[in-house]
Amino acid sequence: xxxxxxxxxxxxxxxxxxxxxxxxxxxxxxxxxxxxxxxxxxxxxxxxxxxxxxxxxxxxxxxxxxxxxxxxxxxxxxxxxxxxxxxxxxxxx
Amino acid sequence: xxxxxxxxxxxxxxxxxxxxxxxxxxxxxxxxxxxxxxxxxxxxxxxxxxxxxxxxxxxxxxxxxxxxxxxxxxxxxxxxxxxxxxxxxxxxxxxxxxxxxxxxxxxxxxxxxxxxxxxxxxxxxxxxxxxxxxxxxxxxxxxxxxxxxxxxxxxxxxxxxxxxxxxxxxxxxxxxxxxxxx
Ligand SMILES: [Zn+2]
Numbered sequence: 001x002x003x004x005x006x007x008x009x010x011x012x013x014x015x016x017x018x019x020x021x022x023x024x025x026x027x028x029x030x031x032x033x034x035x036x037x038x039x040x041x042x043x044x045x046x047x048x049x050x051x052x053x054x055x056x057x058x059x060x061x062x063x064x065x066x067x068x069x070x071x072x073x074x075x076x077x078x079x080x081x082x083x084x085x086x087x088x089x090x091x092x093x
Numbered sequence: 094x095x096x097x098x099x100x101x102x103x104x105x106x107x108x109x110x111x112x113x114x115x116x117x118x119x120x121x122x123x124x125x126x127x128x129x130x131x132x133x134x135x136x137x138x139x140x141x142x143x144x145x146x147x148x149x150x151x152x153x154x155x156x157x158x159x160x161x162x163x164x165x166x167x168x169x170x171x172x173x174x175x176x177x178x179x180x181x182x183x184x185x186x187x188x189x190x191x192x193x194x195x196x197x198x199x200x201x202x203x204x205x206x207x208x209x210x211x212x213x214x215x216x217x218x219x220x221x222x223x224x225x226x227x228x229x230x231x232x233x234x235x236x237x238x239x240x241x242x243x244x245x246x247x248x249x250x251x252x253x254x255x256x257x258x259x260x261x262x263x264x265x266x267x268x269x270x271x272x273x274x275x
Contacts, residue, residue, distance in 0.1 A: 008162055009146050009233075013219030016235060061241055062234045063146075063161035 002076045007083050008063045020056035022046045023068045024088065050074050052092050100262035102203065107272040110207040112265065115253065117171040118202045121178055125191025126163045133184055134191075137177070138167065147225075149232045149245055156253075158232040158245055166243065166255075168202070200243070201261040203254045205268070209275045210252055214244070216271055226250075238267045 005011045028034055028042055047053070055069045070080040070092050080089045102114040123134065123142070135141055143150045143159045150157050154173055158166045169177075178195050186193040205213070211226040220235035231246040240263070243255040256264050 011221075012235070015219045061236050063164075065161055 002078065004057060004059075004069065004078055005081050006059045006062060006065070007067050007081055008065050009059060012059070012062060016059060016061040018058045018060040020058055020066065023054040023056045052079065054088055054092075097259050098198075100201065100258065100265070102201075102262060102265045105269055107269060108207075108209065108275055110205065110210055110213055110272045110275070112268055112272070113204045113206075114265075115202040115204045118168055118197070119171050119178070120166055120168045120196050120200050120202075120255065121181065122160075122194040122196045123157075123165045123167060123181070123185075123191065124163055125185065127190070130185065130191045134181075137180055137184060147231055147233050149230050151230070156245065156247070158243065160234060160243070166196075168253075168255075199257060200255045201258045203256065203261065203265060203268070204247075204251070205254055206251045208250055210250055212275050213268065213271055214252070216275070217267065238264060238271075240264050 002014050003011050004014055004017050006017075025042070028038070031039065034042070050073055053071055053073050055071055056066055057069050058064065058066050066084050068082050068084065068086070068088065069078055070089060071078050079092055082089065104111070104113045106112075125131070125134070131142060138152075138155055138157070140150055140152050140155055140157055142157055142165050146159055146162075148159050155167050155169045158168075160166055178193070181193045185191045211222040214220075214237055215222050217238040218235055220233060225231040225233060225244075225246060229246050229248055232244060234241070234243050236242070237254070240256060240260045242264070245253045245255075247253050254264075
């Protein structure tokens with residue numbers, strides 16, 4: 001269990017949220033020009049890092065807004081929270 | 094069989110907690126973003142939509158709850174103002190200034206009153222009620238007994254709980270049962 005600071009509602013329990021997986025995956029501009037392997041890479045392949053990971057979360061039982069989270073997956077520490085469309089913090093590469 | 098339109102919710106008092114069904118409440122979901130939308134809503138309702146998260150605003154006719162940065166819920170007794178939905182729809186939805194949806198049949202309002210209501214709600218919710226219980230007018234969306242709810246701190250120790258109609262009987266039974274252990 002951990003707390004997430006929703007950028008809209010404030011600090012709430014994790015059980016109010018739903019994880020949307022890795023953040024900042026850009027949809028290819030011309031999907032028809034990709035090979036099956038390249039398409040599969042975009043669609044399915046995720047880093048699943050042990051350590052600092054950039055993720056999307058949805059406050060599904062609250063304001064229902066999507067936002068980004070920087071989380072250390074090894075200890076569930078939330079290092080940063082930022083809204084959709086905002087630039088990811090640079091100090092966690 | 095579960096009667097979704099008329100769930101079996103009777104008024105009850107247990108351990109000084111009053112649980113009452115509040116029916117004939119109109120609930121309207123409002124969504125919008127731009128300046129013109131805010132001006133129009135303000136004019137029609139004579140109320141400013143709350144912009145601060147987890148708050149509400151009220152006048153003698155309506156209560157408006159903040160749901161998200163671009164979403165609110167307004168509620169009032171059915172006999173108070175029957176054509177406000179039509180007016181909102183005409184001036185906002187029909188010209189794509191925002192979205193107005195009557196969700197009266199979707200949600201049911203259960204009123205909970207008493208000194209221990211926040212202990213009752215806390216016993217089945219991940220929400221921290223510390224700030225909420227000290228501030229009349231607070232509102233929030235959260236889970237109670239794993240069920241999505243909208244809560245409005247209407248007056249001291251008096252909360253209006255909005256829940257999907259199909260979940261309401263089950264949640265009501267949980268509230269009544271849990272009142273025994275407060
Ligand atoms: Zn939120």
